[in-house]
Amino acid sequence: MLRSLKLEPEKCTGCLQCEMACSYEQEGVFNPAKSRIKVFTFHHEGVFAPYTCTQCDEAWCMHACPVDAIVVNAATGSKDVLNDVCVGCKVCTIACPFGTVNYNQDTGKVIKCDLCGGDPACAKACPTEAITYVDADQTGLERMRAYAAQSAQISPGS
């Protein structure tokens, strides 16, 4: 059963533990700027919204990569960047319409969520269960993707 990240802004307090955990797990530093999950702040509404890659089926990043450096992880369904293959051309960062592939200037490579190989550090670190790692069909993820695709009208098709 594939699992995915369930994000619930109404439970998020904006503590940024997820960003700290992600950057530490992935980059070895406590630095939210290096995090692959990001908490966005909506001052007017008093809301914090965690957001990261939904591992979408369209995989714009993967299809746009000119050197085959982004691959599907068969175990988790995540789309993973192969660091030794990535040349740092950044085309995936403009191809991803969700803005969830970013360029890391320190390494000259791109970074994106890879679900930590199936044990995401952000979910473990979240004290309020605003980020949980659950069965994909419980997250409404398909609905969410469908909505995003429909509202974004970015799938080729009539």
Add this chain to the structure above:
Amino acid sequence: MAHVIIGAGPAGVIAAENLRKVAPAAAISIVGDEEGPPYSRMAIPYLLTGQIDEAGTFLRKHADHFSQRNIDLVHDRVDAVDSEASQVRLAGGSTLAYETLLIATGSRPIPPPIPGIELDGVHPCWTLEDARNVARLATKGSRVVLLGAGFIGCIILESLALRGVDLTVIEMERHVVPRMLNEVPARLIEKWCAGKGVRILTATRATAINRGGSAAGLEVTLDNGETLPADLVIAATGVRPNIGFLEGSGIDTDQGVLVDRRMRSNVSNVFAAGDVAQGVDFSTGNYSVHAIQPTAADHGRVAALNMAGRDMEYQGSVIMNVLATLGLVSSSFGMWNGAEGGDAAELVEADRYRYLRLQFEDDVLVGSTSLGLTQHVGVLRGLIQGRVRLGRWKDRLVADPTRIMEAYLAATRAIGANRRIL
């Protein structure tokens, strides 16, 4: 079915792979005129810096990738297409019959009309073969004159600088990357490069290239009266679709091969994809050549499905580019220069080399340019291609253009649970 694909670049390869997925029994051939496995021209700058070797440029990394998928790689050149007989003529004189044909022949550099452009020591930087020539001559301390500071010129610029050459860049237009950025960020790029020791002369033309006095040296004469000694001259003054071989074929061309939303040409079993295709521009509805990787990938997939008999219409391609010039990242999307009757929001932080300009039509983002932005830049594509109605977020973006992610999350309800609270 026999599907023949001309061109082994990204559009052709992606088309072949997609064809194989939906047509398990079909014969699929890719005819390419370069030696070796299909590779990415986009990776060449990183080959020149030594970050990767030639294998690192290959589109697919496993040696048996194509044979495993029963995709036949034919090393030959197509000289002509006979669309009435549905066959292509190969350089060797033989013919190859097809039921559907995909033209994915890409583009080629156009040498600038400068006397001496044919001399030894003058090279384009387009193919792997070109890259080998450039690498041989662009050694530490060698004098290199780069003609053209468009997108390709600027990408090569970074590689050359990292190789430690003594570099001068000549651009005839008023500022660098004139088809990707407006003057404000372009001038910042020029200033940034000058600060790193790269001399860029804009609004300047090379008028002649001559053999110099020294043994292997060249001399580049400029219209400002200067003469530059050079061990290597690189011509990066533009590319054009490879359509010459289609003359007399009955296949309609303009700048490229004209195709509809199914990537079909005027000849019903002939399709085109990638740099050579002149298809629908998402933003303008006009037919344009978008010589960029994401368009090649989209075209390849849409063409393949239609070639296999599945009806698939393409929404049109959004022009988009991302560039790093000596570490300074810039991007542009869609109608980056603005839409008629539209308005714009702009953030300029010249001292930090940061710039962001958003172009709106009503409350919809239609284009953007950025400098120094490396986080969440793709969401600009999502906002543009989704024709997302920004509502009250339009004014918020005018006040602070950097809040593009927040605008996207709020306006599209990208997070399923948040529609109540955003």
